[in-house]
Amino acid sequence: MTQNALDTRHTRDTWDVQYGDAVASVYDSLIAPALPAEATVDRLRPHVxxxxxxxIGxxxxxxxLPVAAIAAQVVGLDNSRPMLDELRAKAxxxxxxxxxxxxREPLPVAGPFDAAYSTMGSLACVADREELTAALSHIRAVLAPGATLSLEYYATGTYRPLVAQHTVTLPTPHHGGTTTFTITLDDADVLTMGTRIDADGEPPVEFGERVLLIEREEVEACLSRAGFTVERVYAAQSPQPYDWYTARAAT
Ligand SMILES: C[S@@+](CC[C@H](N)C(=O)[O-])C[C@H]1O[C@@H](n2cnc3c(N)ncnc32)[C@H](O)[C@@H]1O
Incomplete structure (x- = not known):
């Protein structure tokens, strides 16, 4: 579908693109299988x-891809060329x-959209609450009044205990070998998570992420400041990684 793909450059430096070649190379084989898409699509179905x-992300x-099977049109936005290249290589x-x-910049897409969503904490890739609110405002700006935003955001109840443990090694789901997470949280509530995947017989793959870890009430406050009314929150049951928010663009 590359004929209808836009390739929009923005002002952020490339170092600021968090998802590089390493994570893109293992995302579908080693990361995505841990969170099957079916439950997510079921929750999105009434909106999409x-x-x-x-x-977003x-x-x-x-x-x-499964949402495209039930939606009229899907516009997918991401700042990572390697992640988008993986997607473009598919049917x-x-x-x-x-x-x-x-x-984090105004979105170069033509609205209005009937619905938006962002899964697996993509919108947490921000430095602070102001940047999160700005990102949410950019989404609000391209939504029709009354449109929904469905949002998965890092659950503090799951991640704060991991910060206390600092290093956690788990079997890689549906795969041989292990995944080791090294987790720190700074005074600005930025969680840094290093991931090292050791698959049987293969060289290790390492990458890092930085996300803003804030309480549920603060996520709701950012949504509200950006012009959304929060309609429902599905709180994660630890060890589920994300809370789910359903919000509606103010009319
Ligand atoms: C955890 S992945 C989630 C991918 C997909 N939504 C899913 O559920 O499998 C987070 C995605 O957000 C993207 N992302 C992070 N920061 C971004 C930003 N500032 N602008 C656009 N995309 C961003 C990353 O490149 C990555 O593809």
Missing amino acids: TGARVLE VGTGRVA VPGNVSLVRADF
């Missing part, structure tokens, strides 16, 4: 069926278009 939909299309349906852009 037959709708014009925007995904589309990644390799784990959710966008991307004609009702999906991809935009390389940074959600």
